Amino acid sequence: MKPSWIHALILGVFCLGFGVVLAYTNYFTKDEVKLRAVEDMQNSLSQVIPPGIHDNSPVKDAIVMTNDEGKEIKVYRATKDGKVTGVAYEIVGNGYGGEVHLMLGVDTEGKVLGVRATAHKETPGLGDKIDAAKTDWITKFTGLSLGNPIKDKWKVKKDGGQFDQFSGATITPRGVVGAIRKGLEFFAEHKAQMVEIH
Amino acid sequence: MATSYGRIIKDGLWDSNGVFAMLLGMCPTMAMTTSATNGLGMGLATAVVMAASNLLVAMFRGYITQEVRIPVYILIVAAMVTLVDLTMNAWMHELYKVLGLFIPLIVSNCLPLARLEAFAAKEPVIPSLLDGIFMGIGFTLSLTVIGACREIVGSGTLFADAHLLLGPAFSFMETRVFPQGTGVLLAILPPGGFLAAGLLLVCKRMIDVASGKEIQMAGAHSV
Numbered sequence: 001m002k003p004s005w006i007h008a009l010i011l012g013v014f015c016l017g018f019g020v021v022l023a024y025t026n027y028f029t030k031d032e033v034k035l036r037a038v039e040d041m042q043n044s045l046s047q048v049i050p051p052g053i054h055d056n057s058p059v060k061d062a063i064v065m066t067n068d069e070g071k072e073i074k075v076y077r078a079t080k081d082g083k084v085t086g087v088a089y090e091i092v093g094n095g096y097g098g099e100v101h102l103m104l105g106v107d108t109e110g111k112v113l114g115v116r117a118t119a120h121k122e123t124p125g126l127g128d129k130i131d132a133a134k135t136d137w138i139t140k141f142t143g144l145s146l147g148n149p150i151k152d153k154w155k156v157k158k159d160g161g162q163f164d165q166f167s168g169a170t171i172t173p174r175g176v177v178g179a180i181r182k183g184l185e186f187f188a189e190h191k192a193q194m195v196e197i198h
Numbered sequence: 199m200a201t202s203y204g205r206i207i208k209d210g211l212w213d214s215n216g217v218f219a220m221l222l223g224m225c226p227t228m229a230m231t232t233s234a235t236n237g238l239g240m241g242l243a244t245a246v247v248m249a250a251s252n253l254l255v256a257m258f259r260g261y262i263t264q265e266v267r268i269p270v271y272i273l274i275v276a277a278m279v280t281l282v283d284l285t286m287n288a289w290m291h292e293l294y295k296v297l298g299l300f301i302p303l304i305v306s307n308c309l310p311l312a313r314l315e316a317f318a319a320k321e322p323v324i325p326s327l328l329d330g331i332f333m334g335i336g337f338t339l340s341l342t343v344i345g346a347c348r349e350i351v352g353s354g355t356l357f358a359d360a361h362l363l364l365g366p367a368f369s370f371m372e373t374r375v376f377p378q379g380t381g382v383l384l385a386i387l388p389p390g391g392f393l394a395a396g397l398l399l400v401c402k403r404m405i406d407v408a409s410g411k412e413i414q415m416a417g418a419h420s421v
Contacts, residue, residue: 006268010266011266028288034288040295125386
């Protein structure tokens with residue numbers, strides 16, 4: 001029978017050893033990981049902000065704002081010749097499987113430049129039709145704004161609006177349509193702050 | 199106690215197969231087999247972790263005392279998972295985007311832990327490494343087969359998005375078995391996982407019975 005401090009020592013040595021290994025791995029990978037996160041953000045931004053309208057890198061030109069729920073969000077700005085030509089920010093809708101995260105691009109007139117789902121847990125084959133990779137449903141928002149269609153029509157057809165729901169799935173598109181409308185309202189309320197150059 | 203290499207390979211792939219004989223690691227098996235590609239990816243990541251942790255435990259088995267062996271095993275598996283997670287995020291980012299969410303799930307998979315306890319703690323380094331590799335391959339094959347069945351029935355495709363996992367050279371694997379929109383959705387929802395795994399388990403048992411093998415819950419007693 002070994003004294004109990006032996007076991008404690010063995011466990012301690014293993015913890016220390018693997019702790020050092022992980023610390024080193026983290027040290028060697030952290031720059032790469034950061035770079036990849038920026039690339040990912042750039043990719044999703046390039047899908048909602050057309051490349052022709054800016055000469056800057058929107059991922060590097062971000063301001064922090066507080067949304068209606070009191071959460072801080074990053075607003076990425078596209079500028080050309082020193083003027084803001086469009087902004088993109090994350091909006092969140094309530095889907096069937098929890099939150100649906102979307103990236104919304106808006107031009108200075110308040111028109112949708114593009115919108116894409118970035119993260120969601122909707123049912124495969126039903127709610128995941130909001131993915132641009134699955135169907136083109138989400139692309140139909142491009143060019144729309146708060147006045148087009150009128151506020152009462154910013155709903156899925158089942159609720160009397162103009163947007164298609166999917167057969168067997170209404171909750172997901174309802175959440176997405178609502179989130180986009182709210183996102184546009186957010187832009188309308190904070191336009192001055194969003195397009196102003198500091 | 200020496201175990202022949204042939205025995206290790208046969209155990210890992212069929213006789214003591216992690217999913218279809220020991221019924222271990224059911225959480226990732228159910229969650230990740232909505233398509234053959236997902237199953238394959240999850241299986242490969244698990245196999246890497248199993249090989250590495252089996253190797254480490256076999257190397258240090260003389261120093262790990264009985265009393266603290268379980269925490270040390272968990273520490274080793276968790277460290278290997280974190281290592282794979284960070285490395286994949288940094289240098290295999292496309293793959294990481296597909297599998298990233300599920301890598302941490304490997305820690306909760308009891309198959310690696312079971313093999314450390316039942317095999318690597320008692321055997322030399324080389325057989326332990328082999329056991330980790332072949333148990334991992336057996337797990338990968340099981341997940342891929344379950345994933346393939348669910349995907350064919352549920353979405354009508356086979357190995358969809360394989361190029362994301364294996365690179366563009368493998369896009370030839372992506373096939374459409376049934377026309378779009380004809381899938382039985384149940385198969386890719388959670389109940390489909392249980393149904394597919396259960397039916398395949400029956401198939402394996404029937405093959406075993408037909409080849410005159412005695413039915414037993416291999417390995418389960420040692421955990």
